[in-house]
Amino acid sequence: xxxxxxxxxxxxxxxxxxxxxxxxxxxxxxxxxxxxxxxxxxxxxxxxxxxxxxxxxxxxxxxxxxxxxxxxxxxxxxxxxxxxxxxxxxxxxxxxxxxxxxxxxxxxxxxxxxxxxxxxxxxxxxxxxxxxxxxxxxxxxxxxxxxxxxxxxxxxxxxxxxxxxxxxxxxxxxxxxxxxxxxxxxxxxxxxxxxxxxxxxxxxxxxxxxxxxxxxxxx
Amino acid sequence: xxxxxxxxxxxxxxxxxxxxxxxxxxxxxxxxxxxxxxxxxxxxxxxxxxxxxxxxxxxxxxxxxxxxxxxxxxxxxxxxxxxxxxxxxxxxxxxxxxxxxxxxxxxxxxxxxxxxxxxxxxxxxxxxxxxxxxxxxxxxxxxxxxxxxxxxxxxxxxxxxxxxxxxxxxxxxxxxxxxxxxxxxxxxxxxxxxxxxxxxxxxxxxxxxxxxxxxxxxx
DNA sequence: TGTACATCAGTGAACGCGCGTTCACTGATGTAC
DNA sequence: TGTACATCAGTGAACGCGCGTTCACTGATGTAC
Numbered sequence: 151x152x153x154x155x156x157x158x159x160x161x162x163x164x165x166x167x168x169x170x171x172x173x174x175x176x177x178x179x180x181x182x183x184x185x186x187x188x189x190x191x192x193x194x195x196x197x198x199x200x201x202x203x204x205x206x207x208x209x210x211x212x213x214x215x216x217x218x219x220x221x222x223x224x225x226x227x228x229x230x231x232x233x234x235x236x237x238x239x240x241x242x243x244x245x246x247x248x249x250x251x252x253x254x255x256x257x258x259x260x261x262x263x264x265x266x267x268x269x270x271x272x273x274x275x276x277x278x279x280x281x282x283x284x285x286x287x288x289x290x291x292x293x294x295x296x297x298x299x300x301x302x303x304x305x306x307x308x309x310x311x312x313x314x315x316x317x318x319x320x321x322x323x324x325x326x327x328x329x330x331x332x333x334x335x336x337x338x339x340x341x342x343x344x345x346x347x348x349x350x351x352x353x354x355x356x357x358x359x360x361x362x363x364x365x366x367x368x369x
Numbered sequence: 370x371x372x373x374x375x376x377x378x379x380x381x382x383x384x385x386x387x388x389x390x391x392x393x394x395x396x397x398x399x400x401x402x403x404x405x406x407x408x409x410x411x412x413x414x415x416x417x418x419x420x421x422x423x424x425x426x427x428x429x430x431x432x433x434x435x436x437x438x439x440x441x442x443x444x445x446x447x448x449x450x451x452x453x454x455x456x457x458x459x460x461x462x463x464x465x466x467x468x469x470x471x472x473x474x475x476x477x478x479x480x481x482x483x484x485x486x487x488x489x490x491x492x493x494x495x496x497x498x499x500x501x502x503x504x505x506x507x508x509x510x511x512x513x514x515x516x517x518x519x520x521x522x523x524x525x526x527x528x529x530x531x532x533x534x535x536x537x538x539x540x541x542x543x544x545x546x547x548x549x550x551x552x553x554x555x556x557x558x559x560x561x562x563x564x565x566x567x568x569x570x571x572x573x574x575x576x577x578x579x580x581x582x583x584x585x586x587x588x
Numbered sequence: 589t590g591t592a593c594a595t596c597a598g599t600g601a602a603c604g605c606g607c608g609t610t611c612a613c614t615g616a617t618g619t620a621c
Numbered sequence: 622t623g624t625a626c627a628t629c630a631g632t633g634a635a636c637g638c639g640c641g642t643t644c645a646c647t648g649a650t651g652t653a654c
Contacts, residue, residue, distance in 0.1 A: 163649055164597060190641065200599050201641085207597095211641060275557045291559030320574030323551065323560070327575050330558075331550020332542065338494045339549075340510030341542070355539035356546050363582030382616055383630060409608065419632050420608085426630095430608060596650070603643080610636080617629070 169207040171197045176218045177268065184267040185274040188215050212276050222272030226261050227295035233257025234299065247306040248361060254303055255329045255357050258296075262333040263349075269337065273330075300326060304364075312365040321364055328360045388426040390416045395437045396487065403486040404493040407434050431495050441491030445480050446514035452476025453518065466525040467580060473522055474548045474576050477515075481552040482568075488556065492549075519545060523583075531584045540583055547579045 165171065175196040179187045190211045194201040208214040233253040237246065262269040291297050304321045307313035313321065335341040336349060344352065362368050384390065394415040398406045409430045413420040427433040452472040456465065481488040510516050523540045526532035532540065554560040555568060563571065581587050 163599095163647095168597080189639085191639075202600080202643085203598055205642080273553075273558055275561075320570050321578075323554075323571040324547070324575040324578040327550035327554060327571075328543070328547040328578070329550070330554060331546035331548070331552075333550075334492075334553055335542075335546060335549060339492055342494075351539050352542040352546075356543040359540075359543040359547070359579060359582030361582070362585060363578030363580070366581060366585075366587055368585055382614095382632095387630080408606085410606075421610085421633080422631055424609080591654090592652105594650105594652085597647105598649085599645105599647075601644090601646105603641105605640085607638085607640100608636105611634090612632105613634105614630105614632075616631085617627105619625105619627085621624090 165197075165199065165203075168197070168199065168203065172199075172204055172207060172214065173217050173221065176214055177221050180218050180222065180271040181265055181267045185215065185218075185271040187267065188218055188271065190214060212278060215271075215274075215276055218268075218271055219274070219276070222265075222268045223291065223294045223296065225265065225268060226258070226272055227299065229261035229264075230254050230257040230296050230299055233260065234303070244310045244312050247303070247310045247312060248365075251303045251307065251325075251361065252357050254299060255325075255360070256353070258329050259333050259336070259353055262337050266337045269333065297322070297326075307365065312367065314366075317364065325360050325364065328356055332356050384416075384418065384422075387416070387418065387422065391418075391423055391426060391433065392436050392440065395433055396440050399437050399441065399490040400484055400486045404434065404437075404490040406486065407437055407490065409433060431497060434490075434493075434495055437490055438493070438495070441484075441487045442510065442513045442515065444484065444487060445477070445491055446518065448480035448483075449473050449476040449515050449518055452479065453522070463529045463531050466522070466529045466531060467584075470522045470526065470544075470580065471576050473518060474544075474579070475572070477548050478552050478555070478572055481556050485556045488552065516541070516545075526584065531586065533585075536583065544579050544583065547575055551575050 172193055175193045176188050178196075179189065179192060188211075190204055190208075191201045193214070194204050204214065208217070233256055234250050237249045237253050239246070300322055304313065304318065304325070308315050308318055332352060336344065336352070341349075341352070358368075391412055394412045395407050397415075398408065398411060407430075409423055409427075410420045412433070413423050423433065427436070452475055453469050456468045456472050458465070460468075519541055523532065523537065523544070527534050527537055551571060555563065555571070560568075560571070577587075
């Protein structure tokens with residue numbers, strides 16, 4: 151409605167879409183500085199609103215950060231999905247299943263490299279001291295589209311006969327760990343200063359190991 | 370020399386081993402709260418010394434945190450080494466090489482689970498704004514004992530004929546990514562609430578994938 | 589169509605907090621003669 | 622062995638900072654009659 155609020159100073163007293171505007175500003179901050187950059191006062195400042203106004207829409211700073219996390223996770227899922235959809239649909243079913251799996255891994259890492267701050271925020275740990283119960287003790291990522299996509303890709307590998315059904319359980323964890331670990335090491339970790347070439351080699355090698363490790367078949 | 374300083378209030382004006390005492394207190398803080406818990410003023414407080422005194426031994430807060438990082442990395446290497454050394458020395462060379470490799474992975478994760486705060490600190494990113502040059506742009510972990518150990522274990526796999534020399538390059542990255550990723554997901558990440566049983570399965574499955582993926586041989 | 593009024597969505601000042609770091613200082617230690 | 626003095630390793634007060642959050646408030650909006 152009043153999307154220009156970020157640049158044009160708001161004229162009306164009521165904003166109209168403040169919650170969204172705040173979330174977007176917060177995502178921008180996360181993008182450029184990671185979770186620590188999501189500062190409530192700065193978010194309000196950027197939107198051109200008093201800090202107090204934020205409390206009409208978020209009960210607490212952590213609440214806002216949670217929203218940013220969700221958006222980050224969603225963006226990651228999008229990157230994954232896009233990469234998978236770019237794989238042509240024709241050819242040998244086995245080769246296609248493997249190609250989609252590899253594409254997903256590449257999409258995961260591509261998102262991390264394109265949006266390191268948001269990636270870190272998506273996986274940052276927030277202490278909800280106030281939490282009443284175990285209701286939230288589910289795996290948040292397990293509910294995410296990205297995780298569901300991973301499960302489907304692995305199911306496909308079983309269907310085409312490349313992944314032994316007996317080895318299907320736990321396959322998510324192994325695959326996810328390898329790709330996520332690579333992302334973390336490359337983005338913030340000790341592999342931060344690898345050249346683009348070295349990164350590419352690392353990625354290829356890691357995906358190879360996972361694919362062979364899961365299917366038992368080298369390409 | 371004056372190791373009791375932590376409990377007994379210091380009597381002499383000069384401490385005698387303040388740098389060490391500060392570092393140890395800082396490590397304790399990291400252990401229980403991760404990198405953010407390494408607060409210079411709190412460190413000084415614990416040692417029973419004014420905050421200013423720390424500046425005789427560390428030029429800056431980041432300098433202190435760097436020291437903690439090193440200690441964390443060293444502790445990780447120790448956990449790895451211990452696990453590898455616990456593997457019996459007799460038997461088929463191939464089986465032994467694989468067993469040692471698996472043990473190292475288990476040691477890596479065991480350290481992460483036993484000392485999550487210190488583990489996180491060991492891998493936390495510190496911005497050295499003041500850095501003059503590219504001197505520090507080496508991979509800090511690559512200089513660590515843990516990374517060297519990983520290299521040796523992989524070399525062993527080549528020597529016993531289980532790892533194709535053509536596949537040796539990049540093997541560190543693939544193996545390290547998988548285990549590190551699992552650690553990160555389990556400690557802070559979305560897999561935080563997995564039961565001990567589920568964790569064990571995830572670990573076994575991940576190591577299996579890496580071993581098979583590298584060697585091409587399922588056990 | 590007009591008016592009273594409840595409710596909603598903002599404001600601005602203030603609080604308390606704890607941090608890293610600097611400053612001018614002082615007490616303790618070691619060395620040269 | 623004694624003394625003068627440079628150096629070292631501490632102290633304590635203070636600064637500036639920016640944060641999350643609360644408070645009493647006011648302007649805008651919508652609804653009942």
